[in-house]
Amino acid sequence: MTDRIREFLRRREDDSPCVVVDLDIVRDNFEAFAKSLPDTSVYYAVKANPAPEILSLLENLGSSFDCASVGEIEMVLATGAAAERISYGNTIKKEKDIARAYQHGVRLFAVDCVEEVEKIARVAPDSKVYCRVLCDGAGAEWPLSRKFGCAPEMAPNVLEHAHRLGLTAYGVSFHVGSQQANLEAWDFALSMAAGVFQEMALRGIDLKMVNMGGGFPTRYLKDVPGVPSYGEAIFHALTKHFGNRLPSTIIEPGRGMVGNAGIIEAEVVLISRKSAEDEIRWVYLDIGKFQGLAETMDEAIRYPIRTPRDGDRTAPCVLAGPTCDSVDVLYEKTPYELPVSLSIGDKVLIEACGAYTTTYSTVGFNGFAPLASFVI
Amino acid sequence: MTDRIREFLRRREDDSPCVVVDLDIVRDNFEAFAKSLPDTSVYYAVKANPAPEILSLLENLGSSFDCASVGEIEMVLATGAAAERISYGNTIKKEKDIARAYQHGVRLFAVDCVEEVEKIARVAPDSKVYCRVLCDGAGAEWPLSRKFGCAPEMAPNVLEHAHRLGLTAYGVSFHVGSQQANLEAWDFALSMAAGVFQEMALRGIDLKMVNMGGGFPTRYLKDVPGVPSYGEAIFHALTKHFGNRLPSTIIEPGRGMVGNAGIIEAEVVLISRKSAEDEIRWVYLDIGKFQGLAETMDEAIRYPIRTPRDGDRTAPCVLAGPTCDSVDVLYEKTPYELPVSLSIGDKVLIEACGAYTTTYSTVGFNGFAPLASFVI
Missing domain, CATH: 2.40.37.10 (Lyase, Ornithine Decarboxylase; Chain A, domain 1)
Structure with a gap:
């Protein structure tokens, strides 16, 4: 509870239920991510809360954006953000929606199968794609289902297919599960990502990026590790699995940014x-x-x-x-x-x-x- | 699937997902309830689908309405229906919402505790109240939680409290559970209702009405009994438990009317x-x-x-x-x-x-x- 929220509620006259978000806290959260993971780009998961004031603040602070739909892409563009700062992170997209995103200037897309790669090759040529791999989510309060991502051993085929169709096989993504309090989860996921990088190198394709997803928790009734602990654990796991050839990295906090x-x-x-x-x-x-x-x-x-x-x-x-x-x-x-x-x-x-x-x-x-x- | 829906979809140009409701089927359903339970008033459960066209059709057919909120009450009044055809069936109401409903002319309210009776006595004097009793919902695809209703042995105290505060202790309600395919469920619930009537008669208060709620199923993949079977089972149970002093009865189909x-x-x-x-x-x-x-x-x-x-x-x-x-x-x-x-x-x-x-x-x-x- 902040003084600003307390004061707002005190003056409010309507008595229906409402949520009040304090942008000062969002700013603090963004800065904590930027400071704890200085070499990682922050892509805010718009679905967590797409209020225009939140998107505008994050645009000003230099954030990028993870979007689930053309609707969310258009909300982000409405803040004045350049399309290069957008990732179309949904692995399930209609071909016409990929085409609309491409017309808007979006060039970064998530995939988890060859069928999705083919849609992108048809209507979004020269784009970059990253392949989401399944991750078991152990330790998360809400382990994810198998809905998103493919088995790690299938990912190289998906990415090679993209490469052959003229797309840029750009990297790998994973999601460790929502409200993830187990710092080891990123270690396991990054070892899997590094395996895909190695296999692709053997096939002559150099991946560039690891999208480490979200999962950063909010404190509800139980204590959770702070952002700096996540930063340390992730940096440690990155150097352990990628040595001194670190990929570029992005994270997609949603709950961790606004919860x-x-x-x-x-x-x-x-x-x-x-x-x-x-x-x-x-x-x-x-x-x-x-x-x-x-x-x-x-x-x-x-x-x-x-x-x-x-x-x-x-x-x-x-x-x-x-x-x-x-x-x-x-x-x-x-x-x-x-x-x-x-x-x-x-x-x-x-x-x-x-x-x-x-x-x-x-x-x-x-x-x-x-x-x-x-x-x- | 009806020809009218097929034709509508064939002509539609937008390709986003949509639902199409055929009013002819709603009319058939209303008539099936009216014919199978000729002495029972139908109160359509507005929450199932409050589309204005559905409400207007049912208003024309002579239906009454079960409303969960002032918002729903106002949707029903907008069709031109008289307030006497409305039951405010939510047992959880803000006092100011009860007052608004009363100003709109609503005089029939659900309760399941003395606290709610007191709100109604304060802002909706001379109204009729019926007390919802817990029902175990055995046999329903979705047995209800214990959220609504009180233990049957508490109901007479709730109703007597209403009577003492100047309200009309009007009757009893129950809900056998959603998508209820077990015809015996109404028998058990009606025996419970009859028990409350008897206890109230001993206290010198004659109840008038049994609200038998909803629960009438829609056919999904499995077959379900038709409305006439429900009508027979309910009539049989009513005569078994109330003899030749049948109370007035209402039902509240929602899914069964529009599903x-x-x-x-x-x-x-x-x-x-x-x-x-x-x-x-x-x-x-x-x-x-x-x-x-x-x-x-x-x-x-x-x-x-x-x-x-x-x-x-x-x-x-x-x-x-x-x-x-x-x-x-x-x-x-x-x-x-x-x-x-x-x-x-x-x-x-x-x-x-x-x-x-x-x-x-x-x-x-x-x-x-x-x-x-x-x-x-």
């Missing part, structure tokens, strides 16, 4: 029990899974919550959202400790909500408006 | 394998969990999918959406059989998508537009 910069203010709508003997209260907020808190799915992310009654005795409760949908429950398997004095109408602050909240909000499920967003 | 009336047209963006030895293809569509297919979560609902290659030999594939989000996978645990000749660029039709698609769509995750909707 801790945002706070959601919400209201307690109802507190009740299911029976006279029930030991656990149900606390219902005016925000839930469908208006921004989708990452509580399977209780994956446990947000810190502040209340005006903090300091009073606490007791466990089930925390739920306001919709008529029975899956709209935030924490039930592991109930949440909240003050017993908490009352209907109290405002609560949900911390570390700067990433993956506004864009996960539905258009209006149950007739509730999407999450209001303010960037200050 | 089979809508078709999504989508496009195959990519087909690939993760390694040379991989036996399973990955098929990526231009629609996924974040643009309308949220109900594939945990592979709960298995939509029928038609392709232009139907009849060719099939093989299993993993089916996924287009976003850079690793949870955006539709069917993986149980792969989906699709023709081996399926190709990038093919259009596919996803059936039974009229309910819980448009409103579950995110505002723009990954820069993709929300699901386009057409009602014809």
Whole structure:
């Protein structure tokens, strides 16, 4: 919680739930990445929070951008950023969208199969492509599925295919899994990337770049290593696997860039029990899974919550959202400790909500408006 | 698939994914409910699909409406429906929203605890309230959580509290669980409701109404009983538990009213394998969990999918959406059989998508537009 956010909320008159993002924190985060990984380019993962004020700030600070769609590419270009600062990082693209990106000047594309390489060769000649390899994500709070990337032993064939079709076989990417707190994860992934570099060298093709993806965590209830620890671990793994022929490198922080910069203010709508003997209260907020808190799915992310009654005795409760949908429950398997004095109408602050909240909000499920967003 | 939808899609020029709902099917569904349960009032669950054309059709047909919020109440009033045809069925309401609904003329409210009764007594005097009781949902594809309703033995206290505060203790509601294919479920729930009626009669208060909720299924890949079977089972259970003093009854179909009336047209963006030895293809569509297919979560609902290659030999594939989000996978645990000749660029039709698609769509995750909707 920052003084600027506190002051903003104090003056706000509307009482619907909202998220407020403090750009000073985003700036601090960008500078921490730049300082801890001085030879690595930062490509902000736009999908984490595409608010125009955030994109403009990062454009001014010299960031590049990882985009998932033409829609995101156009949001970035609207800040005045040059197309050279954009990576079209989605491995799943319609050919017409690749063509539109190319017309916009984008020349850097992710692939994970020959089918995607062929689309790019047809409509985005002379572009650079990097091949995403599967990574097991061990140690991440949210290990990724096998959706993105190919087996490491297939990557050289994909890249060689690109080379033969006149594209620049540029490098390798991986993603160690979201909210990754195990610093060793990058070591394993970089050893795999180095293996692809070696195989390509044997085939006479020199790769240039390793895209180390995202995965940098935000502090929710548990402590996580700071950005400098990640910087050291990554630099160590790079020199271990690439020796003194270091590739150029990029990272794609999203959650790590904006997660801790945002706070959601919400209201307690109802507190009740299911029976006279029930030991656990149900606390219902005016925000839930469908208006921004989708990452509580399977209780994956446990947000810190502040209340005006903090300091009073606490007791466990089930925390739920306001919709008529029975899956709209935030924490039930592991109930949440909240003050017993908490009352209907109290405002609560949900911390570390700067990433993956506004864009996960539905258009209006149950007739509730999407999450209001303010960037200050 | 209807001729009208086929013709609409044939003429459409835009190639982004969309859902098309055929009002003729909605009309057929309404008439099936009206005919199978002639003494029961139909309250359409607006949250299933609040498209104005659907609301207007149902208003003309004489339907009433189950609303989850003031937003939905205002959508229904915009069709010209009288406020007496609205039930504010969410048990979780801000006091100021109850007051707004009351100003709009709404007089029927759901509750499941004394705290909610007190809000209604303060700002919506002379209203009718019904108490929702917990129901275990056995047999439903999606058993509900304990989020809504109180233990049946608590309901008389909640209703008596309402009576003492000057409200009309009007009845009982339950919900047997979504996509409920077990006809016995209503028998169990109605026996519980009858128990509450008896206890209230002992306390000198005559309840009038049983709200039997929704749960009526849509046919996805598996067959489900037809509406007449539900009508018979419900009528049988009502007479068994209430004898010849039948209460007035309402039902709240949502999925059962519009589910089979809508078709999504989508496009195959990519087909690939993760390694040379991989036996399973990955098929990526231009629609996924974040643009309308949220109900594939945990592979709960298995939509029928038609392709232009139907009849060719099939093989299993993993089916996924287009976003850079690793949870955006539709069917993986149980792969989906699709023709081996399926190709990038093919259009596919996803059936039974009229309910819980448009409103579950995110505002723009990954820069993709929300699901386009057409009602014809």
